[in-house]
Amino acid sequence: MKAKLADYAPVKGCMVIRPNGYLLWENIQKNLDRMFKESGHVNAYFPLLIPESFIQKEKEHMEGFSPECAVVTHGGGKKLKEPLFIRPTSETMIWSMYARWITSYRDLPLLINQWCNIVRWELRPRLFLRTLEFLWQEGHTAHETFEEAEKEALKMLGIYKSFVEEYMAIPVYEGQKSESERFAGALQTYTIEALMQDGKVLQAGTSHNLGQNFARAFDVKFATREGGEDYVWATSWGVSTRLIGALIMAHADNRGIIIPPKLASLPVVIVPIYYSASERSKVLSYIQSLCLNLRKDFNIKIDDREEYRPSFKFNEWELQGIPLRIEVGPKDVEKKQAVLVRRDTGEKISVPFNEVSLRIPALLDEIQKNIFEKAKKFKEENTFKINIFEDFQKIINHKGGFMYAHWCGSPECEAKIKSLTTASLRCIPFHNDKEKGKCVYCGGKSSQRVLFAKAY
RNA sequence: CGGGAUGUAGCGCAGCCUGGUUUAGCGCGCCUGCUUCGGGAGUAGGAGGUCGGGGGUUCGAAUCCCCCCAUCCCGACCA
Known part of the structure; x- marks a missing residue:
């Protein structure tokens, strides 16, 4: 909240994702989306409203989800003949469409992902972790065989694991869910589980082998290579804005959140320090020349706000988790150097002017590694x-x-x-x-x- | 839906028990000036309130009573 990531909305259980939080989500999206596309998936968009009859088609699915659905009963000023569910997940909508699109083994595999919002009427909401509406991605794939679907489900879990560990710097355990924890309508649910600093655990991503359940419910058959006919094998997988919650709870310290460098839109902030007007212009022009090289490789902000003192700015940027801060004052101008301060350790490092552009990427890497190792050690010790x-x-x-x-x-x-x-x-x-x-x-x-x- | 608590300025709270010296206060934040500025500045001034809503008791209610609403925390459900 203090890092200005999110705020409570007027509707109970809903949150506003503020610009700082949304930037994180955009970076999560950007990297995951690239990984999805590299593994052959494409994006599409399916509608928000799902006919009640669709939800009822797959029995387990309906039993799992209908209690937590928001339902639209009126439209255009009239009561609807058939209520429309706001999607809690899109299996039913997507498989109703796949029924039209898949007729032959030549149409398979079909590998579609969607980025969207969904609504689940949770009884006890919690900022980022459990809100009525949240953003996520849901992948829905169709395959010829059980083995192929199984392989896909595991592959996507692997992508989640590597993203969460490499980019978010959160170590996870991967494995399969027991029958009772399984997704409603799935044969098998795979999961990555992350340990938060308070000792509680957060499910960070799931991937399901749905077998032929949805294909049967929506009658999605295809002509096999052998000339026969079979139901299509399905997977689905998703991660949500809950990942932002995971990020906060896995890395935050008593100074605020820590954004892993690989996910930081603003990895470096420069705070100028000066006492007089002449020093101010000297320091600022020194910073400008320092930035000439840096700006090519990094998004850098110069915090030249006059109304705050440097010490105030230090604390504010630390609260927001900016990985690296550069302090430049009259002494640094004189010595032709800059002071680099790590967010993770607080360590201050004086670096000569012309070495700054080299040290920044190295330090960002070190920070990324350090917070991952720290979290990993914590996970293992606990x-x-x-x-x-x-x-x-x-x-x-x-x-x-x-x-x-x-x-x-x-x-x-x-x-x-x-x-x-x-x-x-x-x-x-x-x-x-x-x-x-x-x-x-x-x-x-x-x-x-x-x-x-x-x-x- | 069960259990617990809380609604007073943008945020955090005090005041309520024992009704009237309260013109409803404090801290943070916000606005203006001056001094400051290498770890959340100091000072002087200023703006900001239907005391959650409705009803009742009373000469008089933020304070006592009733009803309603909302939020938060702990459980059951869940990514």
């Missing part, structure tokens, strides 16, 4: 191998973090654990110890450890 249920309860309540424990695989145990600890099964990790053990709750047989945590 992942606990648990064998006894009492330890599970103790640690989850005092420290939070991931409980890496054996689980027998039964939904009953999962539900029991959740009701006793409020921790849910976040994922069955891909890369886990395939050791045999006993379920942390019931003591039944288990072949691997899974991750439990309190989640947002």
Whole structure:
């Protein structure tokens, strides 16, 4: 809020994404969109309003979503014959269209993504993490075989993981969801889970293998290579503006947020320091010449506002998470240097005038790496191998973090654990110890450890 | 929908219990001037209020009573 990312809107549960926050979203979009396109996907736009009958076509999907939907009942001053749902996700709309577009294996795979807003009538909203309306992207793909769809679902999860880790500098666990945590209407849900600094965990992205459920519901058949006929295999995957929430909670310190350099629209800000009018003009012209080289490679702001003192500006830019600050005062002009200040460590580094343009990219890289490593260390230090249920309860309540424990695989145990600890099964990790053990709750047989945590 | 709390200036709050010296205050922010400026400046002045809404009690209500509305926090649901 103080970093001017967002504000509460007049409607309960809705937020305004302010320019600082929206810039972050634009950078998230820009990079993800590039990754989607590099992997063969294209963008399209589908309508906001979905006929009620569409939602009802896939039973599990309807049961999962209709309680949290906003419904339009009136239009043009009249009651509508059929209510229109504001999309909570677009599977039904998109598959109704795919039915028209897909007739042969030659039409496959169909790889479409959409950037849009959706509405889910959440009962307990929270800024960025759970709002009634939010922005996201949803990919919807159609394939010839189960294997191909499975491959796609995993590939997209991989893209999410690399984006979140490399750009947002947030380390994640990747894995699959248990049956009870699965997306409504999916055969399999894959997820990346990120640990926040308060010990709670945030689902940062999901990818689903939808099998043939939606194809059956919307009668999407295609002529196979062998001359037969089959239902199309589907995937869907999405990330949302929740990622901005993740960014804040993963990296912020007591000075404010920290924007990873790779996502910063404004990576560098220059604060001039002067005492008199003559010093002011000297310092500012020095900064101008300094910027001549830098501006080619970076978006740089010179904060020459007269009404604030330098110390005020330092704090303000730190609050907003600008990765690197350059201070230039009379002393620096005299010594032909500039002072570079890292947002992540606060370290001040004096750099000779003609080396500044070299040091900036190197420092930005270091900051990017440092905040990732710091978050990674935190994640690892807060992942606990648990064998006894009492330890599970103790640690989850005092420290939070991931409980890496054996689980027998039964939904009953999962539900029991959740009701006793409020921790849910976040994922069955891909890369886990395939050791045999006993379920942390019931003591039944288990072949691997899974991750439990309190989640947002 | 269950439990808890709160609505007083743009933001954060005090005042309420025990009604009247309150002309409704304080901090931050905002506007103007001067001095300042290498880690959230100082000073002098200034603007800004249907005390959430409605009703009631009273000579008199921000304060007591009733109803309504809204928001926040903790649960159930969820990205």
